[in-house]
Amino acid sequence: MNSLSRRAVSLLVTLLVVLSSSLAFAVPSFAADEAYINSLVAKGFPRNYAVKLAVVHAKHPLWEFQPMKVNLDWDYVVSEESKPKVCTVFVSSGSGATRLFADRSLGTNTPSNGLDYTYVIRDVGTGGYYVDASDMCVATFMNPLNFIDDDIAILMFEHLGWGDLVYADAVIDVETMLTGSFMSKTRNSNNTNFVSDDGKIKYVNTEGKVVGTSVTFAEAITTAAQKNGVNPFFLCSRILGEMGYAGKSGSVTGTVSGYTGYYNYMNVGATDSSTGDAVRNGLATAKKNGWTSPILAIEGGAATIADGYIKAGQDTQYLQKFNVKTNSITTYHQYMTAINGAHFMLKTSYDNYKATGTLENKKVFKIPVYNNMPDGTGKRIYLNGYSTNATVASKATIRQQPNYNATSTTLPSNIVLRAGIRGTGSMSTTATALYCAMWYETTNSSGALTYVIEDYVQPAATLNVAKGKTIQFNTKQDSGSTEKPRYFSWDTRVATVNSSGVVTGVAVGTTKVVAYLANGSFAVINVNVTSGGSSSVPSSATSGTYSVNNNASFISKISVGTTVDQLLAGINERKYITVIKNGTAITGSTPVSTGCVVQIKDGSTVVKSYTVIVTGDINGDGNVTAADSLGIRDQILGASQLDAVRFKAADINGDGKITAADSLGVRDHILGVSRIVPKAY
Numbered sequence: 001m002n003s004l005s006r007r008a009v010s011l012l013v014t015l016l017v018v019l020s021s022s023l024a025f026a027v028p029s030f031a032a033d034e035a036y037i038n039s040l041v042a043k044g045f046p047r048n049y050a051v052k053l054a055v056v057h058a059k060h061p062l063w064e065f066q067p068m069k070v071n072l073d074w075d076y077v078v079s080e081e082s083k084p085k086v087c088t089v090f091v092s093s094g095s096g097a098t099r100l101f102a103d104r105s106l107g108t109n110t111p112s113n114g115l116d117y118t119y120v121i122r123d124v125g126t127g128g129y130y131v132d133a134s135d136m137c138v139a140t141f142m143n144p145l146n147f148i149d150d151d152i153a154i155l156m157f158e159h160l161g162w163g164d165l166v167y168a169d170a171v172i173d174v175e176t177m178l179t180g181s182f183m184s185k186t187r188n189s190n191n192t193n194f195v196s197d198d199g200k201i202k203y204v205n206t207e208g209k210v211v212g213t214s215v216t217f218a219e220a221i222t223t224a225a226q227k228n229g230v231n232p233f234f235l236c237s238r239i240l241g242e243m244g245y246a247g248k249s250g251s252v253t254g255t256v257s258g259y260t261g262y263y264n265y266m267n268v269g270a271t272d273s274s275t276g277d278a279v280r281n282g283l284a285t286a287k288k289n290g291w292t293s294p295i296l297a298i299e300g301g302a303a304t305i306a307d308g309y310i311k312a313g314q315d316t317q318y319l320q321k322f323n324v325k326t327n328s329i330t331t332y333h334q335y336m337t338a339i340n341g342a343h344f345m346l347k348t349s350y351d352n353y354k355a356t357g358t359l360e361n362k363k364v365f366k367i368p369v370y371n372n373m374p375d376g377t378g379k380r381i382y383l384n385g386y387s388t389n390a391t392v393a394s395k396a397t398i399r400q401q402p403n404y405n406a407t408s409t410t411l412p413s414n415i416v417l418r419a420g421i422r423g424t425g426s427m428s429t430t431a432t433a434l435y436c437a438m439w440y441e442t443t444n445s446s447g448a449l450t451y452v453i454e455d456y457v458q459p460a461a462t463l464n465v466a467k468g469k470t471i472q473f474n475t476k477q478d479s480g481s482t483e484k485p486r487y488f489s490w491d492t493r494v495a496t497v498n499s500s501g502v503v504t505g506v507a508v509g510t511t512k513v514v515a516y517l518a519n520g521s522f523a524v525i526n527v528n529v530t531s532g533g534s535s536s537v538p539s540s541a542t543s544g545t546y547s548v549n550n551n552a553s554f555i556s557k558i559s560v561g562t563t564v565d566q567l568l569a570g571i572n573e574r575k576y577i578t579v580i581k582n583g584t585a586i587t588g589s590t591p592v593s594t595g596c597v598v599q600i601k602d603g604s605t606v607v608k609s610y611t612v613i614v615t616g617d618i619n620g621d622g623n624v625t626a627a628d629s630l631g632i633r634d635q636i637l638g639a640s641q642l643d644a645v646r647f648k649a650a651d652i653n654g655d656g657k658i659t660a661a662d663s664l665g666v667r668d669h670i671l672g673v674s675r676i677v678p679k680a681y
Contacts, residue, residue, distance in 0.1 A: 033058065043067055046369060048376040052149035053367075059151065062362045067369050070324050074370040075486070075499065077329050081142060081322060082135045085122055086331045087339045089137060091115060092128025098437045099455040100514060100524070101137035101339075105492045109551030110681070112656070118552070122337065123278070133339045135488035136516050141339045142322055143518055144367050145376055152350045156318040156342045157365040160231045160310055164362075167222060170232045173356035175218035177236045177348075182247030183217035190246045193253070194294075203294050204254035206261030213295065224299040228306035233352060234317070235302055241345040242267045250279045251286075252294070259283035263291050266301030309335060316366050317342045324368055374518035378483030381521045384476040386461035390440075396456030402439035406451075438522060454524075461525045463513070465495065465505040466532025467607075473501040475515045475523050485515045495527045505529035508539050508608050509551075537602040538573045541610065545570030547680030548610065555598055556613040556648070557680040560624050560669075563589045567598075567612075576600050576607075593622035594649040611645050616666060616676040618642070618650045624669050624676065632663045654679040 033054050040050035044067040053065050070077070081087050084106065089097035093114030096102075106120040113121075119131040133141075140146060147153035175185060182190040185199030194217075196202045201213040201220060215223075221239070225232035243249050243265065250256040251264045262283050264270065269285025270278040291297040312333075314320045320335040321342035335341065353359035392411065399406040438454035465471040475485055487497040491511035497503045503513055508531050516522040531539045540550045546567070547557040558567065564587050568574040579586050580597040596612040618628040632650050634640040635658045642650055642658070650658050652665035668674045 040065060044069055044369065046373070048145060049148065049367070049369065052145070055149055056151065056154060060360060062360060064362065064364045066364060066366050068366050069326065070368050070370050071327050072324065072329060072370060074373045077324060077370060078135060078139045078142060080329050080331055081138045082133070083331065084132050086337065087133040087138050088122050088130040088337045089133045089339050090125055090128055091119060091131055096128055097137070098453070100438055100490065100512070100522070101134055103132040103134040104490050104511070106132065110549060130338065134490065136486070136514055136522070137339055139486060139516070140520060141343070143374070145374070145518055148367060152346050153343065154365060155346045155349050157316050157367045159364040159366050160234045160315050160317070162226055162229045162231060165232070167226055170225070171218050171222045173358060174222050174232050174236050175216070176356045177233065177352040178218055181240060181245040182243070182252070183239070185216045185218065194247060201294050203263070204261055206292055208260050213293070215295065217294070220295045220298050224302035227299070228302045230302055230306050230310060233349060237345045237349045237352070238305070239265050239298070240348065251282050256280065256283055259287060261292050262286040263294050263297035264301070265294060265297045266305065268301055268304045318368070374486070375483050376518055378481045378485070378517035378519060378521065379478050381485055381515055381517050381523050382476050383461050383523050383525065384474040386525060389460040391458040391460070392452055393456035396452050398442060398450040398452055400450060402451040404437070438520070459524055459526065463503060463525055463527045464530060465503055465527065466530050467505045467508060469532060470502050470504045473497065473503050473513055473515060473525060475501065483517055485517060487513060487515050489513050494529055503527055531602060531607040537576055537607055538600060540608055541577070541598070541600060542572045543570050549681060552681070553608070553610050554613055554681050555610040556615070557678045558592065558612060558614045559678045560614055560616055560622070560676065562592055562614070564592055565589065567592050573600060591622040593617050593620045595620040595645060613645060613648050613681055615649060615678040616652060616669060618646050620646070624666060626670065629663055629666045632658055632666065636660065648681045651679065652676055
């Protein structure tokens with residue numbers, strides 16, 4: 001289910017660059033009622049929550065706000081949600097998550113998939129991929145303070161029970177929400193294969209025949225919602241979010257090979273899939289549950305959400321994404337992993353409420369309050385004592401406001417970053433998929449304040465720290481701020497940063513460390529970690545014979561049978577190098593093999609390590625035999641999975657995939673028909 005939730009989001013997020021407009025953590029325009037603020041504080045809301053909610057209450061007097069006290073530390077819940085696979089962002093070669101929102105603590109700096117970095121892919125989306133979200137990204141999307149003063153974003157906290165709705169009225173309103181979609185009873189370009197001329201549901205049964213029903217989709221959705229105690233408007237938005245308005249997903253066509261006549265309108269069981277098989281995973285769940293019609297699939301999906309989520313206390317869209325309870329957080333029982341999963345379709349829900357005249361109806365909002373949250377007093381955070389120079393990519397443009405819809409102009413050659421370099425966050429709920437971008441303030445040639453997207457800015461400010469040593473990252477804020485900055489490292493394999501901004505060098509290399517505030521303001525600094533050893537010992541290897549990938553820490557383009565002496569003869573820094581196999585140093589005429597480690601050492605200190613990749617030597621025995629061919633076979637059949645190093649060794653033809661062609665390459669090498677040509681990685 002969560003994979004296809006992300007898949008639906010990816011269609012929307014791909015357009016976010018074009019659609020976003022500046023919410024910029026909205027400034028209230030309605031006067032706050034001090035008495036009402038005090039009443040919210042008496043309920044248990046912190047005052048900074050209450051001030052924002054009072055503004056919303058002034059516009060929507062029937063809306064009620066209930067605090068959900070979570071007795072967990074804010075930094076703890078963010079750290080839990082920042083673990084691998086828990087929260088993901090969409091990246092693509094075009095538009096996607098802003099750069100600092102994608103965690104780089106996994107993967108390599110080698111370009112792949114049209115990106116400048118080889119991310120660990122958690123799921124395949126339309127035109128891109130889902131990868132782990134950074135700490136700052138998680139904190140931004142998890143903090144209720146960033147959303148409760150916006151009419152649209154606050155809907156993620158709406159209680160999703162049936163409430164006191166009237167069935168007949170709900171059917172009419174749901175039908176309005178379905179207008180123009182594949183489930184509308186009124187004929188349109190999307191519903192020809194789903195709705196009969198009389199507006200009733202039609203579908204393909206398990207025998208492959210088209211059959212009709214006596215109910216509309218609006219009736220089926222409302223009936224399922226009432227039966228399971230679920231808000232039908234939420235259910236409707238969920239289906240549209242999963243399937244889109246055109247209904248092109250195989251989850252609803254009934255025609256997927258092997259699953260004819262099976263349906264899954266809410267992608268129950270459509271789990272993560274880096275190969276894009278989530279639809280079939282969901283249909284396997286449908287087959288298991290006997291969902292042989294749209295009606296049964298809608299009822300089954302509603303029951304799954306009700307029993308698995310709403311009745312279990314995950315009764316808001318926020319809580320379905322971030323599964324927190326009074327005294328616990330559970331990261332494995334979350335409806336989706338997409339970081340903006342609680343936000344997508346909010347604009348659609350808002351518009352549908354307005355269209356049906358139900359926006360001003362009584363609504364109950366359940367809003368979490370954590371321990372030791374940011375106090376919200378922080379406005380700006382700056383670098384303190386570092387260079388304010390930066391390089392701005394020529395393909396960037398400058399904008400009059402920090403949002404994509406603002407007026408833009410061509411980047412002038414003399415653009416400079418504003419003194420006291422800092423960034424600002426900007427959110428959008430005008431797009432159907434809420435997302436956030438990070439912007440640097442700049443000055444144009446006339447000195448006017450403008451903005452450049454963070455992705456195109458490379459600040460010059462740098463911290464140099466030796467491996468194993470520490471250094472303080474210094475920032476400052478505007479006067480009056482008492483908010484404690486939060487910090488994160490873009491690549492914790494190179495450097496880490498603690499809650500006080502102390503940076504520790506972990507391994508030789510470079511990364512970025514970011515200080516940020518709850519409102520999205522941020523400051524970035526480059527961190528260069530050095531070996532800290534003798535100045536004569538090199539920090540990396542070079543070779544005119546072999547391929548040395550210093551970012552990914554591979555040495556490749558090595559032929560089968562290459563000895564240690566031959567390998568060292570081709571590396572310029574040979575006198576500092578030790579070759580290790582299975583934990584033991586090897587020398588002389590001993591063949592090197594896939595998985596061997598080449599170490600640059602300063603005395604007993606390892607300055608840098610590289611993993612050896614010998615093309616064709618998949619099992620790491622230094623030879624190419626039938627055993628290597630079996631490794632390729634099992635990878636293709638899914639019987640076992642090669643790790644990243646052995647996958648590269650098995651990629652005989654260098655096309656980035658493991659196929660029968662690679663197996664043939666091994667066979668021909670063994671038979672002497674042709675020799676394997678070593679590849680560079």
